[in-house]
Amino acid sequence: MNGESALACRDVTVHYGDVAALVGVSVAFRPGMIHAVVGQNGAGKTTFARVAAGLVKPVAGTLSIGGCEVPTGNVNLARAAGVELVHQSFALPPSFTVAEAMEFGATGGGAIYSRRRLEARWGRHLASLGVKVRLRDRIRDLAVELQQGVEIARALVTEAKVLILDEPTAVLSPAGIDTLFARLRGLKAAGVTIVLILHKIREVLAIADTVTVLRGGRLVEGPIATADTNASQLAHSIVGSEEEKKLTGADEAALVGASEAVASAAAPSARAASAILELRDVNTRPDPEGPTLGDVSLTVGRGEIVGIAGVEGNGQRTLVRTLSDLTELQSGRIVIAGIDVTHTPLRDRRAAGLRVIPFERNSEGLSLSSALWENWSARKLLFDRLLAPISPSRLRKECAEALDAWDVRYATTTQPAGSLSGGNAQKLILSREVDPAANLIIAAQPTRGLDVGATAFVWRSLREARARGCGILFISSDLDELFDISDRLVVMLSGRIVGEFRPPYRLGDVGAAMTGALA
Amino acid sequence: MKTRLIAVLRALAFVLLALVLCGVIFEFAGRAASTAGNPYSAILMFQSIAEGAILNRGAWQDSLRWALPLFITASGVAISFRCGYFNVGAQGQFYVGAIAATFVVDGMRGAPAALVIPLTFVAGILGGAVWALWPGVLRVKSGTDEVITTLMGNFIAGLLLVYVTAGILKDPSGTGQVMASRPVAAAYRISTSSGLSPTIIVIAVIVGVAMWLLVNRTAFGVLSSLAGRNPIMVVWQGARLSRLGLAGFVLSGGLAGLAGTVEVLGPNGRLVSGFLPTHGFTAILIALVASLSIAGTAIVSLFFGGLAAAGLYLPVLVGLPAAAIDIINAAIALFITARTWPGLERLFKHRAAAAGGG
Numbered sequence: 001m002n003g004e005s006a007l008a009c010r011d012v013t014v015h016y017g018d019v020a021a022l023v024g025v026s027v028a029f030r031p032g033m034i035h036a037v038v039g040q041n042g043a044g045k046t047t048f049a050r051v052a053a054g055l056v057k058p059v060a061g062t063l064s065i066g067g068c069e070v071p072t073g074n075v076n077l078a079r080a081a082g083v084e085l086v087h088q089s090f091a092l093p094p095s096f097t098v099a100e101a102m103e104f105g106a107t108g109g110g111a112i113y114s115r116r117r118l119e120a121r122w123g124r125h126l127a128s129l130g131v132k133v134r135l136r137d138r139i140r141d142l143a144v145e146l147q148q149g150v151e152i153a154r155a156l157v158t159e160a161k162v163l164i165l166d167e168p169t170a171v172l173s174p175a176g177i178d179t180l181f182a183r184l185r186g187l188k189a190a191g192v193t194i195v196l197i198l199h200k201i202r203e204v205l206a207i208a209d210t211v212t213v214l215r216g217g218r219l220v221e222g223p224i225a226t227a228d229t230n231a232s233q234l235a236h237s238i239v240g241s242e243e244e245k246k247l248t249g250a251d252e253a254a255l256v257g258a259s260e261a262v263a264s265a266a267a268p269s270a271r272a273a274s275a276i277l278e279l280r281d282v283n284t285r286p287d288p289e290g291p292t293l294g295d296v297s298l299t300v301g302r303g304e305i306v307g308i309a310g311v312e313g314n315g316q317r318t319l320v321r322t323l324s325d326l327t328e329l330q331s332g333r334i335v336i337a338g339i340d341v342t343h344t345p346l347r348d349r350r351a352a353g354l355r356v357i358p359f360e361r362n363s364e365g366l367s368l369s370s371a372l373w374e375n376w377s378a379r380k381l382l383f384d385r386l387l388a389p390i391s392p393s394r395l396r397k398e399c400a401e402a403l404d405a406w407d408v409r410y411a412t413t414t415q416p417a418g419s420l421s422g423g424n425a426q427k428l429i430l431s432r433e434v435d436p437a438a439n440l441i442i443a444a445q446p447t448r449g450l451d452v453g454a455t456a457f458v459w460r461s462l463r464e465a466r467a468r469g470c471g472i473l474f475i476s477s478d479l480d481e482l483f484d485i486s487d488r489l490v491v492m493l494s495g496r497i498v499g500e501f502r503p504p505y506r507l508g509d510v511g512a513a514m515t516g517a518l519a
Numbered sequence: 520m521k522t523r524l525i526a527v528l529r530a531l532a533f534v535l536l537a538l539v540l541c542g543v544i545f546e547f548a549g550r551a552a553s554t555a556g557n558p559y560s561a562i563l564m565f566q567s568i569a570e571g572a573i574l575n576r577g578a579w580q581d582s583l584r585w586a587l588p589l590f591i592t593a594s595g596v597a598i599s600f601r602c603g604y605f606n607v608g609a610q611g612q613f614y615v616g617a618i619a620a621t622f623v624v625d626g627m628r629g630a631p632a633a634l635v636i637p638l639t640f641v642a643g644i645l646g647g648a649v650w651a652l653w654p655g656v657l658r659v660k661s662g663t664d665e666v667i668t669t670l671m672g673n674f675i676a677g678l679l680l681v682y683v684t685a686g687i688l689k690d691p692s693g694t695g696q697v698m699a700s701r702p703v704a705a706a707y708r709i710s711t712s713s714g715l716s717p718t719i720i721v722i723a724v725i726v727g728v729a730m731w732l733l734v735n736r737t738a739f740g741v742l743s744s745l746a747g748r749n750p751i752m753v754v755w756q757g758a759r760l761s762r763l764g765l766a767g768f769v770l771s772g773g774l775a776g777l778a779g780t781v782e783v784l785g786p787n788g789r790l791v792s793g794f795l796p797t798h799g800f801t802a803i804l805i806a807l808v809a810s811l812s813i814a815g816t817a818i819v820s821l822f823f824g825g826l827a828a829a830g831l832y833l834p835v836l837v838g839l840p841a842a843a844i845d846i847i848n849a850a851i852a853l854f855i856t857a858r859t860w861p862g863l864e865r866l867f868k869h870r871a872a873a874a875g876g877g
Contacts, residue, residue: 324755347756358755367749378756381738386766388738505684 005067005082006031007052007162012061012072014217021047022058023217025484029210031066031161032183034194036208038201038238040255042451044217045197046088049166052195053085054078065162082161086151086168088197094140098122101139106157122151127223129153130183144311149244152183156192162332163187164195170202170477173311174511181207190259200257200480201234212239231258243452251459254484255452275335276302276353276440276471282322282332284495286362289327290317291495293509296332298490298497300440300471305462307486309477311514316475317359317497320444324356325349336440347382353439357429357446359475368418372410372428373399375417379432406431407457423454430458434465441465446477459485479510528857533740534822534875537850538565545843559837560815571832572825581831584714584786586824587723588778590817592802594730595774597811599651599698601734602767603747608654608669609775611676612647616776617783618676618683619646621790623641624707625688632706637705640780646774648769650676655768659761665768673799697794701705703784714786722781726774731813733770743767775799797845801827804852823848 006277008028014021019182024045031464031487051063054164057073064070065081092101098116103126119135126133131149138303155163163425165184169177182208184194198204204211205226211234212222220237235256244252252258277300284293284466285358293315300306308316321327323334325346334342336515341349358364366375373392376399383389396413403410410420420428426446434441447455462485476482480487489497491499491513542561549559572582592609599606620643627635654668681698688700712714734740746763754760778798783790805823809815822863830844 264860325757326754331715345759346755347759348757350757356755363749363751364755365752367745367752369748370745374745377741378745378753378758380757381741382756384738386737386739386742386762387733389736390738392735392741 004031005029006065007195008064009051009325010062012048012058012063013053014044014052014056014058016047020217022051022214025061025214025217025219027212027219027223029162029195029223031193031194032188032191032206033209034188034196036196036198036204036211036226037214037222038198038204038211038256039214039220039235040199040452041449041455042216043214043238045199045214048214049085049164049197052078052162052164053083054260055085063498079158079266082159084155084158084160084163086148086155086163088166088167090147090151090172092139092147092151092154094138096139096143097136098126098133098137098139100149102126102154102157103162106154125157126150126153129156130186144171144313145173148172148176149179149183151481160192162193163193164197166197167199168196168200169200171312173514174335174479174507175515175517176311177203198263201231201238204234205231215240226345235260239452239506243456246453247456250484251456254480257480270511273450274302276337277323277473278335280333280335282334283330284318284322285328285330287320287321287327290332291315293318293322294496295358295492296495296497299472302439302471303466304487305365305466305472305474305485307482307489308473308492309479309482309489309514310492314492314514316444316492318495320356320359320442320475320491323349323354323442324358326369350379351383353437355433355435355441357426357433357437357443359423359444361429362418366417366425369416371414372403372417372420373413375428376402376413376432379435397478402431403428406461423450423457426450426454426458427438430461434461434470438465438470439470441470441472442475443472445477446474447476447478447481455481479507483507483510525758526810530810533854533857534808537854538847541843541847541850542626544846545839549839559839563837564839564843565832566652567832568826568829568837571829575832578828580713580715581828582821582825583612583720584824585827587715587719587826588781588822589724589798589802590820591726591778591781592775592799593805593809593816593820594726594813595771596802596817597806597809597813598730598734598743598774599771600806601811602683602743603665603750604655604658604764604766604767606651606654606669606768606771607666607803608651608676608799609771609802610796611673612650612772612775613779613795613799614676614680615650615779616647616772616788617779617790617794618680619643619776620705620780620783621683621688624647624703625700628704635707636709636784639779639784643776643780643783644773645776647779648773650776651768651772652765655765656766659764677793677796679828680790680794681792684790688790690789702789708784708788709781711783712786712788713783716785719781719785722777725844726777727813727817730774734813739763739766761826775802778802796872797848801848804848804855808851809857855867 005028012025013023025048037045037048047056051058054073054075056075063072065078065083070077093104096104098124103113103120106424117307123135131153133146133150160255168180172180188194195485196208208226210223211218211226211229215238235252235258237257239252279296279298282293282296286292290313310316318327329342333340336352336354338351339352341352362368373396376397399413406427408424417425417428446458466472474485489501489505489510490497491510493514495518498516501510542565545564546561564599570578572578592618592838596606617666620639623642624635624639650672657663658665669831684700690699690701693699709718716845742753742758743763746758746760750760782795788793801823805819806816807818826844826847830841833839833843834841
């Protein structure tokens, strides 16, 4: 079997510190096909891709490329053997022009460059791959789809025989995914073997010839032909029977991206619910962290979850920063619980019931080197006077009670927050931000990087908050998740709101709004 | 608790390492010097340090004389470092506090002591606080690096000290060899020249207890420590970082000014140009060795106070210049900086982000 495989690994085991990322994984991919590797967050998909590309050295196991064994953990040898990896987060220097980025790391160009020579060299290459891009544009100015196109083109400079793409669809709109898939089919026709790391079953079934499922670092099954399986079977393999019992059908489908259209599990909300948040014609001043908001008007009712959809970087961050008084307004009004907070600092907005689960839990949400109880009590202490006396032992006890109630796994409240796993860190933030006094919760990418159990937990706690009458603004780049949890869905594009949807949501319509195809 | 103990032991190990290194250097230097008829040895040096710091009669009092003002300044430094601001201007704040105190005590000659002494203290504390306030304002309003401004402030304050002791505050009856102010009238002194008195001990104890409570038993303590470790997170929680930061600056400056006042009213008895030129820097060192804990600062201050006291014995007993103590201090500083580097790195990592976030 080894003789005819384009890429094969045998008994690969990888440890990160004490954590086993991969355990005894053996898999072989046949040439000239599109292979999908799926699994939840933390299942070991990315680690697998890195082992195959020689970026990670496993503690045990072998790697063979095109039938020849290649020493593990050596990028240059893996590359020479024809394996290229396109990373999840793009690795091109943002200040380079397209031509420069292509030349960067390529060989055989000579020591002296001229712009014209560079452009001549790479113009043809990009055109042959169907990437329509101006060679003088800077990488940072390109749309995400084009950046990815350039990234793929760069990976193919060396005439790679095996191309591995790590979660290439995560940053794309539905239309962008179609473009990507067309490009991949073209490459397959040209004889390239493609390994796709994915986490949506829908995408797997749409593009891949075979599928391989990882769970908890172990191989569950595969590669099996996609023709021989179906969505519910795959969902079962990915989630595992134990977790499956705790999930509703809609939640499970959303977790694994199994279905085309998802009926929201939400109870139909009362239309006349009074508004807890109102943004009226909000425009912001330029902000270094994202596009400015343009005439954003948005209402969130009590007991309503409003989802914000959009390709990443289209103003979602600015919206959250605006609500948190971290971006300056140019015009417009913000009303929370009937109080005009347009010119009110975040502390007073929080006192009015605003809670924020920020995008980056490790920098914006927690101080990793501070103790759990300090992180947890920050919100409370801020409402106090600075010199207000505190009793650390009582705060530690309250913190322990809250953490127990939120099912956080920890040893002591004095351990640093950085010692928690991603899911437990997010639960710590939830235990701080979702309190009885909360009446508007901004949840920015609250499930990113979490495994199935933790994701379901976040959804459940936000739904419980909704049941108590909380208004929730849920920002995510995962449409399946948004379809599952949102009572109403708003689409952002370039800092503007370009569409509003109610369930049942249709992927095509929302996707069109995300890319501006909806006029 | 266990991690704390490890941190303390590690700090001690580094101090010990620095001492051993200095011992080796002085041993060789001493042998080389023996041909010039001036031999000294490391053993003798450490022996006389021990004598000068603890063993001799009166050595304890002498060590405390140096330790207490150092502790007052160092606890302020610890507070500002905890807030995430690298106020290295303790020396300048110490000087400006001393200058302000001298102005008051000199200008109010003849008034009752019960009035003059409190006002002198207020002036000294305010002087130090003001000298920390302007770098603080520059930092939180426009993001100016406080390492630069407070360091510059040290030079300005040092020159200001020369200026006033040579000018407005100059003692007209002085010899002209030492530029200094008129001696503080005996009624206003809080200690004799030996430098230790119940008043100074009480002041140090009050500062210690107050700062310990502030750090460990108030909202400020928790929030400033969070802000020092991750200002971005605290901003997302709705804290006004600038207020926390300014409080840290003003407190550290005020305490350095208090130490300056103690020196003028106590052991020094007058304002001398260029006096105690390394006081503020030793205080920074103490705060770092103590890992910014207030209790630790108290203990480490005793150690460095002992070194300072011993420094005066060295030339007499061993024939070693008093600068040997500075070399030991510098070696300890080097090792401690190496030890705390990850902490400092964390501090610097967030600086840029925090500059715009306030």
